[in-house]
Amino acid sequence: xxxxxxxxxxxxxxxxxxxxxxxxxxxxxxxxxxxxxxxxxxxxxxxxxxxxxxxxxxxxxxxxxxxxxxxxxxxxxxxxxxxxxxxxxxxxxxxxxxxxxxxxxxxxxxxxxxxxxxxxxxxxxxxxxxxxxxxxxxxxxxxxxxxxxxxxxxxxxxxxx
Amino acid sequence: xxxxxxxxxxxxxxxxxxxxxxxxxxxxxxxxxxxxxxxxxxxxxxxxxxxxxxxxxxxxxxxxxxxxxxxxxxxxxxxxxxxxxxxxxxxxxxxxxxxxxxxxxxxxxxxxxxxxxxxxxxxxxxxxxxxxxxxxxxxxxxxxxxxxxxxxxxxxxxxxx
Numbered sequence: 004x005x006x007x008x009x010x011x012x013x014x015x016x017x018x019x020x021x022x023x024x025x026x027x028x029x030x031x032x033x034x035x036x037x038x039x040x041x042x043x044x045x046x047x048x049x050x051x052x053x054x055x056x057x058x059x060x061x062x063x064x065x066x067x068x069x070x071x072x073x074x075x076x077x078x079x080x081x082x083x084x085x086x087x088x089x090x091x092x093x094x095x096x097x098x099x100x101x102x103x104x105x106x107x108x109x110x111x112x113x114x115x116x117x118x119x120x121x122x123x124x125x126x127x128x129x130x131x132x133x134x135x136x137x138x139x140x141x142x143x144x145x146x147x148x149x150x151x152x153x154x155x156x157x158x159x160x161x162x163x164x
Numbered sequence: 165x166x167x168x169x170x171x172x173x174x175x176x177x178x179x180x181x182x183x184x185x186x187x188x189x190x191x192x193x194x195x196x197x198x199x200x201x202x203x204x205x206x207x208x209x210x211x212x213x214x215x216x217x218x219x220x221x222x223x224x225x226x227x228x229x230x231x232x233x234x235x236x237x238x239x240x241x242x243x244x245x246x247x248x249x250x251x252x253x254x255x256x257x258x259x260x261x262x263x264x265x266x267x268x269x270x271x272x273x274x275x276x277x278x279x280x281x282x283x284x285x286x287x288x289x290x291x292x293x294x295x296x297x298x299x300x301x302x303x304x305x306x307x308x309x310x311x312x313x314x315x316x317x318x319x320x321x322x323x324x325x
Contacts, residue, residue, distance in 0.1 A: 019208060019273040021237035022316065026187045027262040047180060076182035078239060081264060093262055093310060100261045101188040101254055103242060112180040149254060155183065 025072075025079045028100065029093045030146045032084035035068035038146050039082050045119035045144070046104065046112075048073040048080070056086055076104060098147030105155045112152045113140035120145050186233075186240045189261065190254045191307045193245035196229035199307050200243050206280035206305070207265065207273075209234040209241070217247055237265055259308030266316045273313045274301035281306050 030038050042048040051074050056067040067084040085096045106112045109127055117123050121142035130139040130153060137154030144150060191199050203209040212235055217228040228245040246257045267273045270288055278284050282303035291300040291314060298315030305311060 019267055019269055019276055021207060021265045021267050021273070023264075023266040024187075024237040024239035024241070025264040025266075026185075027264050027312065029262055046182060076185040078185035080185070093312075095260070098260065099256070101190055103184075103186040103188050104182045105184040105186075106180055106182050108180055112182070115180055151188065151254075 023079070025081050026100065026102065027081040027083065027093070028146065028148060029083050029085050029096050030098075031096050032067050032086060033065040034146065035071060035082050035084040036065060038144075039068070039071045039073065041119060041121075041145060042073055042075065042080070042082070045116040045121055046075055046150075047115075048075040051079065056084070058088075100148045101151065102148065103151045103153055105153055107154060109138040109140050109152050109154055113142060116142045116144075116150065116152070121150070124149070184240070186242050187261065187263065188242040188244065188254070189307065189309060190244050190246050190257050191259075192257050193228050193247060194226040195307065196232060196243050196245040197226060199305075200229070200232045200234065202280055202282075202306060203234055203236065203241070203243070206277040206282055207236055207311075208276075209236040212240065217245070219249075261309045262312065263309065264312045264314055266314055268315060270299040270301050270313050270315055274303060277303045277305075277311065277313070282311070285310075 028038065039048075039050060039053075043050065051072040053071040054069045056069045067086055069083060069086070071082045073080050073082060083093070085093070104112070113123060113127060121144050124141040124143055127138055127140040130137055137156065139154075140152045142150050142152065189199065200209075200211060200214075204211065212233040214232040215230045217230045228247055230244060230247070232243045234241050234243060244254070246254070265273070274284060274288060282305050285302040285304055288299055288301040291298055298317065300315075301313045303311050303313065
């Protein structure tokens with residue numbers, strides 16, 4: 004930080020290469036296990052790894068999840084219990100995230116998510132030419148996150164007025 | 165939905181294949197352009213596409229961003245202005261998302277993000293054996309999202325007690 008003097012300096016700073024971006028869903032403890040099961044059932048997510056919190060707190064009935072990694076589409080998402088101790092990188096439950104999931108079968112995907120416990124929001128409709136175009140359904144998961152379930156985008160330069 | 169009778173039915177429903185997951189960051193209008201510039205400057209994100217809202221609202225000084233897609237690490241993130249009309253798939257600004265970004269050079273990445281306008285939260289420290297292990301820094305962007313900037317995970321089965 005000593006080498007840059009003001010806000011415009013960042014553009015001259017050496018580029019930093021990022022390899023991976025993982026959305027991290029932090030849920031109120033001890034709901035992470037439930038959330039992992041929900042994402043498996045609702046979206047067919049595959050659990051890649053799970054690390055439990057080493058100190059099980061007496062007041063918690065269930066051991067807490069430090070991080071569970073799930074493969075979902077092209078991404079890895081991380082699901083954690085909110086743990087209020089010094090080891091926690093995040094101190095508040097992060098709810099209200101929005102994620103776009105692409106699939107060829109929007110209707111089945113929405114139906115499956117709703118059956119697993121998500122709330123459908125509105126009807127499946129035609130998108131608007133932006134990222135989520137084609138058919139678009141929307142569900143809210145039990146942990147506060149919104150999932151837009153869309154058919155893959157078609158190449159279109161037009162935006163309907 | 166007619167074919168399944170209760171919450172456990174989803175596990176028997178046909179699997180739905182998702183191809184892509186895109187985190188979608190919805191910011192208060194008209195800040196999306198600023199946010200895109202911030203993610204470029206702070207994280208070296210590359211803009212892939214941008215679709216503007218066809219109806220520029222009189223009360224807004226700037227045209228609104230329907231969706232801008234940015235390549236960031238292994239992912240595509242979408243940045244949109246919050247647009248309160250019937251075409252909007254999301255009706256509330258989504259802030260408070262948490263994202264893990266992996267890089268070999270955590271210090272430079274955090275410094276660059278802070279120079280670009282992110283707020284550093286705490287010191288860079290050693291992670292805890294979970295998803296964000298190795299060195300971990302944390303910044304909050306001007307739009308309310310938290311970015312954990314971590315060195316790539318080493319294979320470790322141990323979790324320090």
